[in-house]
Amino acid sequence: MELEYQGIMVWVEQRDGIAKPVSWQLIGQARRLAEKIGAEVFALVQGHQVEHLAQEAIYYGADRAYLVDHPVLKDYRTQPYSVSTLEVIRQVKPEIVLIGATYQGRDLAGAIATHLPTGLTADTTMLDVEPNPSRLLLASRPAFSEKLMATILCKKYKPQMATARPGIFEALPRDESRTGQILRVPFDMKEEEIATKVLQFYQDEERVNLEDAQVIVAGGRGIGGPEGFAVLKELADLLGGVVGASRPCVEQGWIKNTHQVGQTGKTVRPKLYIAVGISGAVQHTIGMTGSDVIVAINKDPNAPIFNVAHYGIVGDWQQVVPELIRVIKAGKPAVAGAGGAAK
Amino acid sequence: MHIVVCVKQVPDSREIRIDAKTGTLIREGVPSIMNPYDLHGVEAALELREKYGGRVTVITMGPPMAEKVLKQAISLGADDAVLVTDRRFGGADTLATAYTLSEAIKKAAATWGPVDLVIAGKQTIDGDTGQVGPGIACRLGLEQLTYVERIVAVEGRRIRVERHLEDGLEVVETNLPALVTVLQEMNTVRRASLPGMLAGARYKPIVWTVQDFPDIDVSKIGLKGSPTIVARSWVPEVRKVNTTYVDSAAALWEALWKTDLPERLGWTAAEGE
Numbered sequence: 001m002e003l004e005y006q007g008i009m010v011w012v013e014q015r016d017g018i019a020k021p022v023s024w025q026l027i028g029q030a031r032r033l034a035e036k037i038g039a040e041v042f043a044l045v046q047g048h049q050v051e052h053l054a055q056e057a058i059y060y061g062a063d064r065a066y067l068v069d070h071p072v073l074k075d076y077r078t079q080p081y082s083v084s085t086l087e088v089i090r091q092v093k094p095e096i097v098l099i100g101a102t103y104q105g106r107d108l109a110g111a112i113a114t115h116l117p118t119g120l121t122a123d124t125t126m127l128d129v130e131p132n133p134s135r136l137l138l139a140s141r142p143a144f145s146e147k148l149m150a151t152i153l154c155k156k157y158k159p160q161m162a163t164a165r166p167g168i169f170e171a172l173p174r175d176e177s178r179t180g181q182i183l184r185v186p187f188d189m190k191e192e193e194i195a196t197k198v199l200q201f202y203q204d205e206e207r208v209n210l211e212d213a214q215v216i217v218a219g220g221r222g223i224g225g226p227e228g229f230a231v232l233k234e235l236a237d238l239l240g241g242v243v244g245a246s247r248p249c250v251e252q253g254w255i256k257n258t259h260q261v262g263q264t265g266k267t268v269r270p271k272l273y274i275a276v277g278i279s280g281a282v283q284h285t286i287g288m289t290g291s292d293v294i295v296a297i298n299k300d301p302n303a304p305i306f307n308v309a310h311y312g313i314v315g316d317w318q319q320v321v322p323e324l325i326r327v328i329k330a331g332k333p334a335v336a337g338a339g340g341a342a343k
Numbered sequence: 344m345h346i347v348v349c350v351k352q353v354p355d356s357r358e359i360r361i362d363a364k365t366g367t368l369i370r371e372g373v374p375s376i377m378n379p380y381d382l383h384g385v386e387a388a389l390e391l392r393e394k395y396g397g398r399v400t401v402i403t404m405g406p407p408m409a410e411k412v413l414k415q416a417i418s419l420g421a422d423d424a425v426l427v428t429d430r431r432f433g434g435a436d437t438l439a440t441a442y443t444l445s446e447a448i449k450k451a452a453a454t455w456g457p458v459d460l461v462i463a464g465k466q467t468i469d470g471d472t473g474q475v476g477p478g479i480a481c482r483l484g485l486e487q488l489t490y491v492e493r494i495v496a497v498e499g500r501r502i503r504v505e506r507h508l509e510d511g512l513e514v515v516e517t518n519l520p521a522l523v524t525v526l527q528e529m530n531t532v533r534r535a536s537l538p539g540m541l542a543g544a545r546y547k548p549i550v551w552t553v554q555d556f557p558d559i560d561v562s563k564i565g566l567k568g569s570p571t572i573v574a575r576s577w578v579p580e581v582r583k584v585n586t587t588y589v590d591s592a593a594a595l596w597e598a599l600w601k602t603d604l605p606e607r608l609g610w611t612a613a614e615g616e
Contacts, residue, residue, distance in 0.1 A: 015510065077515075078477070078487045103508045107489045110437075110477025117438055119570030122472035142579070144354075144368065144469065147361045150576040157570040195486050195518040199503070203511040214608055240608070271607055272599070293604055294584075295595065312586045313595055324592035 003135075005158040008034050009042040009094035011085070012057055012065075013105055015076075019053050021212055022100030022166035024060040029169035030098055031061040033129045033137075039095070042066060044088055046081060048074040051182070058180035061172045066092065068185045075198040076104045082111040084187050089116070091185070094159050096137050098127070101163035109163045119154030120161040125168045125267075126151075137162065146263055146286045167211045167267040168290065208242050208258045210266045215241025215274075218261055218288070219249060222277020222298060223317060226254040231321055232276060238328050244268065246284045262287035276317045280305025297321065344397030344497070346388040346460045347448050349479070350381035350416060352409040353469040363578050377412040380464025384525050386532045387494060388462050389420050395497055397459070398422040400451050404432055404443055410548045418535035418543025425451065429552040434566030437470070441478025442563045446556050448483060460502070461522040465490055473524065480522035488515060489524045 008030040012023040023043075030041045043057030043065040054065035068084045085108065089097065097112075099105040101123045113120035126140035126149075137160040140151045154160040210216065217236040219228055229243060236243050244266075245259040261268055262284040269290035276297045278284060281304070288294070289308050296309035297317050306312045313320050354373045362369055377385075388399045401416040403409050404427040413424035427447045435443060452458045461480070466473035473489070480487035492507040495514070503516040507526060535543065553559060562568060589595045604610070 078480075078489075082481075103490045103506070106473045107477060107487065110472075110474040110489075111481050111487065113474070114438065114441060114478040114481035117570070119436065119438065120472075120474055121571060122437075122470075122474055138574070143471070143576070144356050144359050144361070146579070147359060148368070148576050149579045151574045152571050153574045154570050155572070196488075197516050198513060199516055200514040201511055202514075272604055292607075293599070293602060295599075296586075306586050308584060309586050310584055311595055311598055312588045313590070313592070314588065315590075320592050320595075324596060327593050327596045 003095070005093045005095040007040040007042050007092065007094045008096040008098065009044055009089070009092065009159070010057075010062070011097070011099040011105065011108065012043050012045045012053055013076075013100050013102060014045075014047050014050060014053055017047065017050055017053065019056060020100060020102060020166070021171065022102060022105075022164070023057075024171035024174075025166065025169040026098045026100060026164055027057060027061045028171040029127055029164070030096075031172060033096070033127065036129050037132055037135050039135075040064065042092060042094060044068070044085065046073045046084055054182045056174070058182070059174045059176055059178055061178065062180055064181045064183060066183050066185050068187045070187045070189070072189050072191055072194060073187075075201075076108075077194060077196045077198065078107055078111055079194055079196060080189050081108055082115065083189065084185070085112050086115055087187065088185055089159065095135060096129075097159045097161045099161070099163045101165045105163055109161060113161050116157075116159075118157040118159060118161055119152075120163070121152040121154070122163050124162045124164045127162065127164060127169070136160070142286065146282055165267050167269055170269075204258055210242060210244055210259070210261060210268050213242045213268065213270050215239040215272045216244045216261070216268055216270045216288075216291070217241055217274045217276065218244030218246065218278060219255075219276050220246040220278030220284070221248040221252075222279070223249070224277075228277070228317075229255050231325075235274070235321055235325055235328075238325060239272070241270070241272070244273075244288075246278050246281075275305050275309070276321060278305050279303045280308065344391065344395050344459045345452070345456050346391060346397060346399050346462060347451055347458050348381070348384045348388045348399065348401045348416070348421070349444055349448075349461065349463040349475070350385065350401055350403045350412050351378045351464075351467050352376070352403065352405050352412045353378045353467050356468045361578055367576070375408065375411065377415055378464050378467045378469075380466060380468075380525060380527060381412075382464075382532050383527055383529050384462040384464050385416050385419055385421065386530045387523075387525055388460075389533070390530065391460070391494065391497065398455060400425065400455055402427060402444065402447050402451060404428070404435075404440060404447070406433075413548040414543040414546050415535075417546040418539045419533060420539060423455065424546065424548045426548045426550050428550060431553050431561065431565045434569065435564065436569035436571045437472050437474040437478060438570055439564055439566075439568035441475045441482060442568060443559075444475065445479045445482035446559050447551060448479065450551065450556065457520070459519045461485060461520070463522070463524050465524045465526050476522060476524040483520075483522075486517040486519075486521040488517060488521060490526060491523045492526050492528050494523065494529075
């Protein structure tokens with residue numbers, strides 16, 4: 001039987017023609033779900049002069065990219081973006097729509113779910129589908145300060161919609177041999193019809209791209225003050241990484257909130273995460289346990305951070321970190337007997 | 344200027360504990376508070392009224408005990424406060440909640456005059472969705488400005504705000520009537536004055552039930568009007584890992600070199616000295 005709603009659509013968020021990584025992460029996840037139910041993956045690319053992103057979406061795993069390219073879509077604004085998204089959804093009739101749970105993504109998702117109307121699950125961290133014939137989206141998300149996980153279903157309405165946290169799902173490797181169709185969707189709206197004007201955008205000068213970082217050296221209350229972050233920065237620079245922080249440090253004003261990892265900060269999944277002086281409250285660990293290798297340095301042997309750490313050093317960070325910097329600068333150590341098992 | 348602030352009474356999530364066996368919330372003894380973001384919304388409305396004149400109406404949907412947050416809003420200086428309550432409104436997800444609140448805002452407009460601005464917190468701390476604000480804007484055909492850190496100015500029928508996004512600050516302007524959702528950074532919430540506290544304590548909120556909305560579509564409210572359902576909930580497992588303890592930075596570095604990290608991160612051994 002031909003299904004009325006078919007396929008999984010992913011919104012590709014961009015600024016100035018550069019896609020947000022969550023877009024490719026969700027195409028990756030959509031691909032995984034699509035394999036289970038034999039569906040196609042669609043990308044929705046909106047913006048001005050963003051055709052290259054439609055091609056990128058295919059390299060990242062989309063079967064088809066719908067491209068709405070129009071001057072009024074240059075900056076994200078709720079009205080033109082939601083109108084054009086609705087047009088595409090009504091035309092394509094996907095059974096699932098996934099949007100990154102960024103500020104703009106949540107702004108858009110809330111508007112279009114109301115217009116359609118359909119159910120929308122916010123801020124998911126697990127996405128699965130029931131096999132045929134139900135094809136129900138199992139959208140799971142943390143609740144009550146991450147103390148509980150809940151799976152939310154939308155049984156009677158289509159499409160089933162969810163926003164998903166950046167940094168949780170893994171993008172597929174970009175593959176230029178992947179082929180797919182790019183479909184231009186005509187769109188007509190005049191600038192005079194849009195009340196909202198974006199007057200200015202100030203990029204945060206101190207840009208910390210925690211979500212994309214391969215290595216993060218993060219500090220917690222235990223580092224004692226803003227000076228500590230200078231030492232962590234040196235280590236992070238040596239490893240080609242960036243500096244993260246737990247919430248207490250941000251609240252103390254030791255470092256800007258753009259560095260914050262955890263429940264009210266960013267969810268990260270670097271290849272290496274070094275937690276320095278971080279006790280490991282669940283509000284923090286929820287944001288970093290997706291890291292491939294976690295190292296904890298803490299003077300308290302009972303700190304919960306060791307429960308999630310692959311490597312631990314119980315000791316004073318003020319000795320350990322400078323020593324580590326020295327060792328790294330000295331180069332790869334001679335392989336001796338000691339050391340841990342590979343992950 | 345008529346400003347409506349939507350607020351919600353929420354359990355203080357910092358105080359919530361979970362029964363690990365049943366995977367359910369232990370609600371006893373958990374204090375109920377006004378959603379912190381909404382409190383900043385009330386403050387923002389009061390500051391706008393001080394600057395531009397007008398009135399501030401606060402609306403909440405919830406059980407009768409939610410009148411506590413309305414009294415709090417009155418104690419801070421709100422003009423009127425409405426409790427939208429009815430068993431039939433219960434069990435609402437964000438779609439049904441936004442519908443009910445948008446009907447209440449229409450009624451507030453009919454009662455106290457056209458609404459120029461609706462303010463809500465960026466999200467609640469119990470639901471964390473941030474979807475109700477956009478839902479209301481959509482239903483009422485309001486311009487929508489989410490995640491606002493600062494209201495710069497209201498000039499004539501235009502409002503200018505700063506939205507704080509992940510990668511920077513956006514200055515945006517739109518027409519009134521509009522809906523704004525606010526961040527905590529927006530302001531510092533005032534403390535209630537003594538007369539304010541007395542006014543709040545004495546205040547009897549205006550109560551609207553389903554019957555007070557003759558035109559409401561009951562298929563769109565409460566549980567019935569909610570497309571999403573919670574299928575199950577569970578306590579997330581803490582990832583168990585075997586920690587390898589090392590006693591020095593040198594040993595750590597050596598251990599890391601034995602993993603696949605050097606290859607995946609492209610580390611190259613420095614030339615020996």
